[in-house]
Amino acid sequence: MTASLVFRQPAVTSGRLVFGVDDGGSTGPVIPPVDLTLDGYFPDVEFTCELEYRSDTQRPMVASSQGGWQDAKHSPAGTAEQMQDAQKHPAGWQALWRKAANAGLPLRMPQPKVLQPDRRGTAGIYELAKRLHAAGRVDSQSGLPQHVWRLAAYEVALPDRLRVGFRHQDGLQDRRPQHTSRVQVALPWLVGLGTDFQEAAPSPVFWDSRFQPAAQPLVGISTPGGGGGPVIPPKDPPCYTPDPHLVFTSARALNGHLVFLCKVAVIAPPAHVVIPVRRAYIVRNTINLTRVDSGAEVQAHGFTMSLDYKSWTWSWSASLHHDAAPHLGRESNGDPAEFAVEVNGVPFRLRLERKGRDRRFLPQERWQVSGKGRAAILAAPWAPVLSFGNAEQRTAQQLAMEALTINGVSIGWDLDWQLQDWVVPGGAWALRGSYMDALNDIASAAGGYIQPHNTDRVLRVLPKYPVAPWDWPDVTPDFEIPSMAAEVEGTEFVDKPAYNRVFVGGQGIGVFGPMTRAGTPGDQIAPQVTHPLITAAGAQRQRAIAELADTGNQEIITLSLQVLPETGVILPGAFVRYAGEQTVMGIVRSTAINWTHPRLRQSLEIETHV
Structure with a gap:
């Protein structure tokens, strides 16, 4: 050219x-x-x-x-590019954890055995009874010989005119040739007893037993009710009151099996805080807002704030007097203003994010302000986008603490870790996002969530279900509220599949397998759950409880009550027992404060399981 x-x-x-x-x-x-x-x-x-x-x-x-x-x-x-002349491989790319085949016999982990305490009745060592649905046990009766496989070795003995047949009572005192047992090899001694259950020494005057106190036999015949009568063993509390009718209270089993549980009457444990029943509850409601940097107090006409378990900080709004205008600007360092708020004496720290004139009450003008809690600075748009991961082995709590650092230096926040900690191998986890994105990812791996401290730079890492719902009758609630102190504003009926089994595991490395609710056939399988941080059995079990607990028939009850001195502001995660027409036990999922002078109420959404 x-x-x-x-x-x-x-x-x-x-x-x-x-x-x-x-x-x-x-x-x-x-x-x-x-x-x-x-x-x-x-x-x-x-x-x-x-x-x-x-x-x-x-x-x-x-x-x-x-x-x-x-x-x-x-x-x-022409030009040959080495990365272009690739031949297609019929196998394709295959992830190791994706091409798992369904096994006909699923793995059973030892951990599911502790998902629920075994509710079957406990048999006393003195019982010779056969389980009956409509009858109690007879503690001292002799069983038929054909049931010897269910009886203790020392309980089944054939009556012998020349022997003592019951080891729990004194026999005829005038006949003492020997004592024999069907389950032992005894030598014909006139004065001793050989048994597999004790080491007995020959004695011409008494018989020593490990199972009851023995006394020197007297001359004559012992009769029931006399001084030498039979020893009556203690009785276990019955599982149910005998009734000729079968009453089914649970959903029918889909596998055709009937599961009978021991329904022993359990007295509910007292709550940590019990609100007494009064004819009237009188509280002086106060809301105080003070700017932290200047100490200036602002007058509020109305105030609301709310928090739920899916949120990690408070959201709030207020209607302020028009004189508050000079105190609604930024701080000297350019950060949004921070306010110290007291709700009937309960302190909170909140950030101001928006303000605007409110002319609905002309000729008086007000300011409408809103914002979030202090933890808002840990998420977008205030927090930067960073890369998180673990090149070396760490625990989950250590990963969460490192997420609140820059080049190993703390950014000023701490953790209140309430999950069961577990080990994460190096290279198992990587994430790009804000500080709060990293913390939420770590907590959710084990079925947890993040909640803020009221005033301090502390984040609480809580389990979604500290106790599984099927064990709530044994839980000591944080608050017991009578119907005189609260009113039910609404009930939402939530029906979810009654899952009793779920496959939980990590991605690439870690543990994986089925987790089954104890006492159930495990025939209702929930959707599979995987997460890179499920690397140990502790995380697997906590996540399985969270998945299987949020199932079945539920009711979300909304209670409205005052902010009483005994309770203060009840936060999400607290257990509440409400004694109304029907006593219910549940866990608080959201809290909302609404104040319009002079009325102040807190509204609680409580998750209960039917």
Whole structure:
């Protein structure tokens, strides 16, 4: 290829080539030739370049100029890229954890055995009874010989006129040849007893037993009710009151099995805080808002704040007097203003994010403000987007603490860790996001969630279900509220599948397997759950409880009550027992404060299981 000079001006008659402006006498500046050199490393590269130079001067074509970099030869071989000539493999890319085959016999982990205490009745060592649905046990009766496989070895003995048949009572005192047992090899001694259950020494005057106190036998015959009568063993509390009718209170089993549970009457444990029943509850409601940096107090006409278990900080709003305008600006360092708020004496720290004039109450003008809690700075849009991970082995709590650092230096926040900790191998976890994104990911791996401290720079890491719902009757509630102190504002009926089994595990590394609720057939399988941080049995079990607990028939009860001195503001995660027409036990999922002078109420959403 050659380059051409294109002249747009008319040809000159003086025979000179003028580059630039022709002043009539001067030849003008002459542009020296420029050599262009292109250096680079291109493996077998073929390219074509074209250069056009326009000087806006008309000149006759007298010659052609050719640059050395233009003499490129066409190569028929072309350019071969090594990463392009890949052959398709019929197997494709395959992730190790994705191509698992369903096993007909699922794995059973030892941990599911502790998902629920065994509710079967406890048999006393003195019982000879057979389980009956409609009858109690007879503690001292002799069983039939054909049931010897269910009886203790020392309980089944054939009556013998020359022997004592019951080891729990004194026999006839005038007949003492020997004592024999069907389950032992006894030697015919006139004065001793050989047994597998004790080491007995020959004694001519008494028989020593491990199972009851023995006394020297008296002359004569012992009769029931006398001083030497039979020892009556203690009785276990019955599982139920005998009734000729079968009453089913649970949903029917889909596998055709009938599961009978011991329903022993359990007295509910007292709550940590019990609100007494009164004819009237009188509280002086106060809401105080004070700017932290200046100490200025602002007058509020109304105030609301709310928090639920899915949120990690408070949301609030207030209607302020028009005199509050000078106190609603930023702090001296440019940060949003921070307010110290007291709700009937309960302190909180809140950040101001928005303000606006409220002219609905003209001629009086108010300011409508809103914001979030202090933890808002840990999430978007205030917090930067960072990369998190663990190059070395760490515990989950250590990962959460490292997420609140920059180059190993703390950013000023601490954790109140209430989950069961577990070990995470190096390289198992990686995430890109804000500080709160990292904390939520770590907590949710084990079925936990994040809640803020009221005033301090502390985040509480809580389990969604500290105790599984099927064990709530044994839980000591944090608050017991009578119907006189609260009112039910609404009930939401939530029906979810009654799952009793779930497959939980990690991704790539860690543990994986089925987790089954104890005492159930495990025939209702929930959707599979995986997370990179489920690397140990502790995390697997906590996540399985959270998945299997949020199932079945539920009711979300909304209670409205005062902020009493005994309770203060009841936070999400607290257990509450409400004694109304029907006593219910549940866990608080959301809290909302609503104050319009002089009325102040807190509204609680409580999750209960039917």
